[in-house]
Amino acid sequence: MPAETAQPHKDHKAVPKPTPETKPFWDACAEGELRLQYCTACEGHYFPPRFFCPTCLSRDVEWRAVSGRGRLYSYVINQSFAPPGWETPYAIALVELEEGPRLMSNILDVPQTPEALVLDMELEVTFEVRGGVAIPQFRPVAGGAA
Amino acid sequence: MSAMQLHADAAINAIADCGIDPRDIDGLACTRVEYFAPITLGSYLGLTPRWVDSTFIGGSSFMALVGHASAALATGQANVVLITHGESGRSNVVNTPYPFHEDMWEAQFERPYGTHTAHTMFPLGVLRYMKDHGLTPEQMASVAVSTRAWATRNPRAWLRDPITVEEILASPYVAYPVHKAESCVITDGGGALILTTAERARDLDLPHPPVYVVGAGQSTESPMISQMADLTTSRAFRVSGAAAFAEAGITPADVDHLMAYDPFAFVPLYALEDLGFVARGEAGKFVEAGGTAPGGTLPMNTNGGGLSYTHTGMYGMFAIQESVRQLRGTAPAQVEGVEVSVCHGVGGMYSSGATLVLSNRLP
Secondary structure, eight states: OOOOOSOOOTTSOOOOOOOTTTHHHHHHHHTTOOEEEEETTTTEEESSOOSSOTTTOOSOEEEEEOOOEEEEEEEEEEOSOOOTTOOSSEEEEEEEETTSOEEEEOBOSSOSSTTTOOTTOEEEEEEEEETTEEEEEEEEOTTTOO | OOHHHHHHHHHHHHHHHHTOOGGGOOEEEOSOSTTSTTHHHHHHHTOOOSEEEOOOBTBTHHHHHHHHHHHHHHTTSOSEEEEEEEEETTTOOSOOOOOOOTTSHHHHHTGGGTOOSGGGTGGGGHHHHHHHHOOOHHHHHHHHHHHHHHHTTOTTOSOOSOOOHHHHHTSOEEEETEEGGGBOOOOEEEEEEEEEOHHHHHHSOOSSOOOEEEEEEEEEOOSSGGGOSOTTSOHHHHHHHHHHHHHHTOOGGGOSEEEEOOSBTTHHHHHHHHTTSSOTTOHHHHHHTTTTSTTSSSOBOTTOIIIIIOOOSOOHHHHHHHHHHHHHTOOTTOOTTOOEEEEEEEETTTTEEEEEEEESSOO
């Protein structure tokens, strides 16, 4: 990973600051892989990272790579006040992964319009390096865009 | 006025309104008055409580505080409880900032995607709701139209001009698919409530008949909108509503009046379904048909709501006040024959829910 600090300038987009509990997630992103925790007791993935399973409270959890594929669950297109670094209109999306958990994200490589952003369209993960951190983003699966 | 001044101004008004001796107040509850609510409030007002509460679950905190105060009164931990709210959402004079830290989940997993104020997060489930339940833009707009129709009768409402579905649909989006007129106003304001036992209320020479708390419920879901189990229904609403109705021993059919916290036009649709007033997917049709408007079977948000009356940042206090006014018969847009009013709050995005069943008669 670049040795850049994770301190965004006031005119720049926010950069996540990993904590000890979330560091494996962000380390995996830096390696170009989406990795989530998996509970071996109740056999399911979960997100965000924590040291136990939020379904059964088991501590028998491990990090597993996931497919990086999902579908567009829902979104908004911000058309008014924007935070630092953003220019409206832009979509904030919820992606439901094949493995179940849902992530907030942006949908890249597609116009930020209701016509182009079709619910349930198939998506795949990609990573945007910002302030030294690789952030999971999504784009339509090739040939899968509506 | 600063937020603290608004708290105190409301408290003094409430004390005068019920005619109670302020020295009888032995319970204090408020939230987000500087960092040490309600310590600051007690000191500012010169009151010495023996019961305090500062639950902070966002805008529904006030419904939760009423529930907590009722339990304290029932168990003798307090005799007279004062609950206050003050927030200068518009002028932003000495407001307590909402807590936000870089290592919060929200900072790591939502903020990097361009989330900001509520309009970038709260409406994230609306498109899903529309696709799954067939909600139309016209139906969502009709919530704001119905609420504005009530606001035209409230001289204190921030927005009072009637509005139509067509005007809303032709107006700019704040965040697609939600238009600006489907988003709450931003105001300064304060409010206060005084609670005591039913027995004590009978002994006091009150200028208004008392309103009884007959049911209360509360719950939480996730601090992050992205982690709700299902973006078309609120688990917190379902749990808090069921708890309040069970304690009151009523069903939705017994309810004459509903205050459904409305930071955005779609939120009352969730409340109507999750509290059981209509079946899943039916709320949009119900509102579009005038069910919640003046003359409808379930008058809702009769003060003009957060959409048209007032929204300081945490609206819950104002919803409770309107339920009380309707039950007293003193609301600007008074509905005939209100005996049971349900007042439902939301906090964060759908992070919390809290519900009260209020009545002007003891069950």
